[in-house]
Every structure is written in structure tokens, then in C-alpha cells.
Amino acid sequence: xxxxxxxxxxxxxxxxxxxxxxxxxxxxxxxxxxxxxxxxxxxxxxxxxxxxxxxxxxxxxxxxxxxxxxxxxxxxxxxxxxxxxxxxxxxxxxxxxxxxxxxxxxxxxxxxxxxxxxxxxxxxxxxxxxxxxxxxxxxxxxxxxxxxxxxxxxxxxxxxxxxxxxxxxxxxxxxxxxxxxxxxxxxxxxxxxxxxxxxxxxxxxxxxxxxxxxxxxxxxxxxxxxxxxxxxxxxxxxxxxxxxxxxxxxxxxxxxxxxxxxxxxxxxxxxxxxxxxxxxxxxxxxxxxxxxxxxxxxxxxxxxxxxxxxxxxxxxxxxxxxxxxxxxxxxxxxxxxxxxxxxxxxxxxxxxxxxxxxxxxxxxxxxxxxxxxxxxxxxxxxxxxxxxxxxxxxxxxxxxxxxxxxxxxxxxxxxxxxxxxxxxxxxxxxxxxxxxxxxxxxxxxxxxxxxxxxxxxxxxxxxxxxxxxxxxxxxxxxxxxxxxxxxxxxxxxxxxxxxxxxxxxxxxxxxxxxxxxxxxxxxxxxxxxxxxxxxxxxxxxxxxxxxxxxxxxxxxxxxxxxxxxxxxxxxxxxxxxxxxxxxxxxxxxxxxxxxxxxxxxxxxxxxxxxxxxxxxxxxxxxxxxxxxxxxxxxxxxxxxxxxxxxxxxxxxxxxxxxxxxx
DNA sequence: GGGAATCTCCCGC
DNA sequence: TTCCAGCGGGAGATTCCC
Numbered sequence: 264x265x266x267x268x269x270x271x272x273x274x275x276x277x278x279x280x281x282x283x284x285x286x287x288x289x290x291x292x293x294x295x296x297x298x299x300x301x302x303x304x305x306x307x308x309x310x311x312x313x314x315x316x317x318x319x320x321x322x323x324x325x326x327x328x329x330x331x332x333x334x335x336x337x338x339x340x341x342x343x344x345x346x347x348x349x350x351x352x353x354x355x356x357x358x359x360x361x362x363x364x365x366x367x368x369x370x371x372x373x374x375x376x377x378x379x380x381x382x383x384x385x386x387x388x389x390x391x392x393x394x395x396x397x398x399x400x401x402x403x404x405x406x407x408x409x410x411x412x413x414x415x416x417x418x419x420x421x422x423x424x425x426x427x428x429x430x431x432x433x434x435x436x437x438x439x440x441x442x443x444x445x446x447x448x449x450x451x452x453x454x455x456x457x458x459x460x461x462x463x464x465x466x467x468x469x470x471x472x473x474x475x476x477x478x479x480x481x482x483x484x485x486x487x488x489x490x491x492x493x494x495x496x497x498x499x500x501x502x503x504x505x506x507x508x509x510x511x512x513x514x515x516x517x518x519x520x521x522x523x524x525x526x527x528x529x530x531x532x533x534x535x536x537x538x539x540x541x542x543x544x545x546x547x548x549x550x551x552x553x554x555x556x557x558x559x560x561x562x563x564x565x566x567x568x569x570x571x572x573x574x575x576x577x578x579x580x581x582x583x584x585x586x587x588x589x590x591x592x593x594x595x596x597x598x599x600x601x602x603x604x605x606x607x608x609x610x611x612x613x614x615x616x617x618x619x620x621x622x623x624x625x626x627x628x629x630x631x632x633x634x635x636x637x638x639x640x641x642x643x644x645x646x647x648x649x650x651x652x653x654x655x656x657x658x659x660x661x662x663x664x665x666x667x668x669x670x671x672x673x674x675x676x677x678x679x680x681x682x683x684x685x686x687x688x689x690x691x692x693x694x695x696x697x698x699x700x701x702x703x704x705x706x707x708x709x710x711x712x713x714x715x716x717x718x719x720x721x722x723x724x725x726x727x728x729x730x731x732x733x734x735x736x737x738x739x740x741x742x743x744x745x746x747x748x749x750x751x752x753x754x755x756x757x758x759x760x761x762x763x764x765x766x767x768x769x770x771x772x773x774x775x776x777x778x779x780x781x782x783x784x785x786x787x788x789x790x791x792x793x794x795x796x797x798x799x800x801x802x803x804x805x806x807x808x809x810x811x812x813x814x815x816x817x818x819x820x821x822x823x824x825x826x827x828x829x830x831x832x833x834x835x836x837x838x839x840x841x842x843x844x845x846x847x848x849x850x851x852x853x854x855x856x857x858x859x860x861x862x863x864x865x866x867x868x869x870x871x872x873x874x875x876x877x878x879x880x881x882x883x884x885x886x887x888x889x890x891x892x893x894x895x896x897x898x899x900x901x902x903x904x905x906x907x908x909x910x911x912x913x914x915x916x917x918x919x920x921x922x923x924x925x
Numbered sequence: 926g927g928g929a930a931t932c933t934c935c936c937g938c
Numbered sequence: 939t940t941c942c943a944g945c946g947g948g949a950g951a952t953t954c955c956c
Binding site: 397418419577579602607654693 | 940941942944945948950
């Protein structure tokens, strides 16, 4: 959605609509790019996705503006200083150049699509994509001629190519063929690095020496061997390091290879006109930042403008950019890296149906637990990922006292995180576990370090056992991250923690396989909670459908999970009339009702404040409200900072990639 | 101030 | 008709506690 610098022609707005799939990919030469852009734009315009892309684009624009302002403020003395810093760093990096290794990057051609064609020859020669209407994983070369490519929604792909054949993904099949290719790779480098199912890096220096062959000859032999073993073609790139080998493998795709000699001049010539976007780790955002702030579009310019890179970016980012300019990349075989996290996520039609959302959580917890057990993993940081109906992504994490891997433990903690976000309309839920037990033997460790999480979850930092704390953890008071309130007053009626326990708590967790059970369980819980309120005012409830029940109990439920909804003073007579002032607001006016309730709450607080004895305790509601505001402020601040400060580029990308590619 | 936890962002396949 | 994934990695910023 980049309404970027080039979007001057308002009669052709699609020209500024840049997405991952409007960029050229191998096999897309000759595609009418403008036609594709126009179709993609027309089909996306007005959607929630489109609106979110616009929001994201605005943030990037702001980032660029911030960095431009910094750029403009640089004094002559500062520029001179940073140039010296850069020159020194370039010399240091140059000294690390190693031209003794020969790296080969092998990339299978349209892998998933090729495998599918292999198992169904009728697909041969026809435009085909692997995936579904929502998203396609890859497309064969026939489909790419229409502009269809990976990471494109299927419905757009079909518009571009009406005769497109869709084939569902079958990872078992791809893994099988991937294993076959890896057996071949192993012959050339037993320590090869598998980057994905269809990509690998091989250090073939030893193979070249032992066989008296050049890198190019080995590349040809390896590709032939892969074809013989699998019936699939691949492309290869040969270069002195992984970063360059990766770039090279894309040059003669499909079924070809490119050799970059182990010679400094050859490397520097190769890199000189190379667009920065070709480098792994430089994506859309980084490309825009470098181009629009400093005017860098080629790798060579990284060196020419090295002083500005050092002035505007963090040390590690600048280092990465300078390495790119010098054509340096990884030459050593890195140690085998242990897995850092494991996750599951699922997309579904956007909904705010809490029973549905909790059922999704049940499913995800079970999947995650199964996956963790398969790999003998136990972790202590659980992250809940949410994508709202408007495509906003949120994550909420908790670090636990003990390492966990059981379905029950995951669910118990995940549901607490989710509860704190309700009510919410979501289109995706994900669960990720990290901070694994290092010994990987599945035995829970007992980290005794006192942490904020311990405090939050256990109410103290003594490291008491979770089971001992079950009821407390399930208490909604911990949703407010406080330790003192074990009951909450609702108009003089105390709701005990057990009355409001987590519907997915381990005691009585419904079967993950039976969504009806979950729904029934959830409904029971609603009714239980509701019962407490019934004591207050029978007149409010007319005992009708579950939907009405849910609507009516929403108020109370929300109190239990969100500190923003402390509207105890507000009751809706006949489900639409405020008991306090008589204003009529139907249940569908959720936000308006909330605002109205907040108004009464504020009114009440004001009254309490003026009436209260200065020495008496602060009213509970105020504590809650304050907690909430604090939390809100924190989120707002983060939001602002993460988008407002263009100085620090996410280095991770670079060094994640540098780890992979160097 | 340091360390841990949390959250967001970026990237690639 | 359908209407933008799932997974993994990690840096940087911020907040909080000690």
C-alpha cells in the first residue's frame, strides 16, 4: 500500500500498491506488472486487510520521516566523525574476508508445485498453485506467467488466472522428497545447512579438493543427481560465502546455476550494481528506509554512504550493511542451533464468540502440547498471539515458575491471557512456547529466580507450586495482576473466585475433541456467574435464549476479565434501559453502553471521593480503574515508541539472516 | 543500572 | 461464491523489580 514517493499519479492508484506478490520473482519475467497491480489493488481496496496495510504504511512513512529529520540534523562535524568510524569499520571487516571456501546454495524449483506435478502428471503444463482460496504457498511457472505467485491470496490468483488449478498442500509428500534431496546433499557436505524443505547451503570446498573438480562442476553433478533421485529440478549458486551463494542461485532459475569466482574483484564487481532488495534480510521496510532516507538502492552505495549508515543505524545494523557493501557473508559452518520456540496458530472467520475462541484455544493447546512432547520439550514462556478482525496483531506473554508441556498447563495459562483481552473480535489465535528446559529431557526444572511473573502469577515470589495456587490463578483478580483482591464486590454481593473460575481450568476442562462439551461447559459457567447477579435483581432477566443470556452476562463477565468494564452501578432493565437514568440503549450498542456505564462509574467515583474519609482505604473500583489506565498507558507508549522512532532498525532481521546466510 | 519479562517489528520460506 | 497463512528467529524498546 506504499503511497510512496512515486505515487504522484492519482488516476492510477494501484501503481503505489506494493505488496510482496507484486514484486518480480523467478519465472515472472514478462508479466504485465501494471495489470497485476491494478487487479490486486481493485480486489483489495476497501477491505479490512487493505485498511490495515494502509495503517502499516503510514507507520513506515513516519519512520522514514523521523529518520530523515535525524539525517537533516547531522552537522558537518558529526558526518565527518561517522565517516571515520565507518572507514575504520570497513577496514576491520575487510580483514575478515575469507576467499578460501566454496559455498553452494541449492534451491528446488517451485518445490511444492513440482512435487504435486510429479505425483499427478496431468497437471503438467497447466497453471497450478498449491494452497487454497485464502492463501497459496507456491505456483508453478505456467501460473507465474499470469502474475500468480507464493504468498498471494487464492481468490486474487484466480482472478489473474481463471483456469488456475488449486492443489491442497501435502507436507508429508514434500518432506518425503525433501529427505531424498538431502541424501544427495549429504554426499557433498555431511554438515550441510538445511534452510527449509527446499533450500540448503553446502560447503563444497572439501568435495572440490577431494574430487579435483571446480565448484561449477560439482554444482552440475549435484543438480543432475538430485534430478535422478527425485525427478525434480533445482537451481544452484556458487560463491565464496553463503550470502552471495544465495543471491547467485536465483540468477539462472529454474534448472540452472551461476558461479561467482572466489576473487575479490569479481565479488566487488558482482555486488556493485546489485539491488539491495536481492540480499536476504533486506525486505520491503528496510529497502524503503535506505532508499528514501539515504538514497541507497544498490549494494555498492552501502560503502559510498557508509558514514550515514553508521550515523543513523545501530552498530549491528550498520555492520550488516557494510558487510553487504563488501560482499562479505558467512563462510564458517555454524554450530547446530537448538530450537528456540515452538508454536501453532490458526486463522478463522473473524468472530467475538467467546465459546468459539476458547474452543480454538483448547485445540491449539492440545496441538502445541503434542508437538512439544514429540520433541521432548518443556518451556516456561507462553505467548498468546492474537490477530483482531482489523488485522492488528497483539501478543501477550507470561513466564512461568516451572517448565510445562502438558495440555492442561498450557491451556490454563493461555486461557488466562485470552480472558484478559475479552471482549475481542479475532481472526487468528496462536500459541508459542519458548525458554525451553535446556537439558531437553522433559523433566521440569525448578528455576528459583524471583521474577515479576512469579509475583504476578503466584501472588508472591516464593515459587509455590502451581497446583497449590490453582484457585488463586483462576481468580479473576489475577487478571488484573494484583495480589490482594480475592473477591470482588458487585453491589455488595461478593463473587468468590470459585464462582468465576476459568472455564478452561484443569478441573473439569472439557474434552478438546468435543466442541459441544466446551460450549456447554462455557454456558454453564455463564449461568453460574449470572446467578450471582440474579440475586441482585431478578427483574433484569427474563430467562430466554442462550444468546440473551450471554448478552446479559457480558457485563458481569467483562468485569471479571477486563478492568475497563467496572460498571457495577449500571443495569439494563429489559436488556435496554439503564436502571439509573432510564436512558435506552439496545444490547447491540456495545460501545455506547460501555461509555454510558463508564459515565455512571465516573460519577460514582467522584461522589465517593468527595464523601470518603481521607483516612479510609481507596475504593476497590478505583484500584481497578487505575490498574487499567496504567496498562493502557503502557500499551499506548509502546505503540508510539515502536512506530515513532526511526533510529533503531530491527537488527534482528539482519543478524538472524546473517546467521542463516553468512 | 542491570537483568528479566514483555511486546512489537521485520524477514524469509 | 470464495476474500490475505503458518512457522520460526531474533533485535530493540520499554517497563518493572531489585
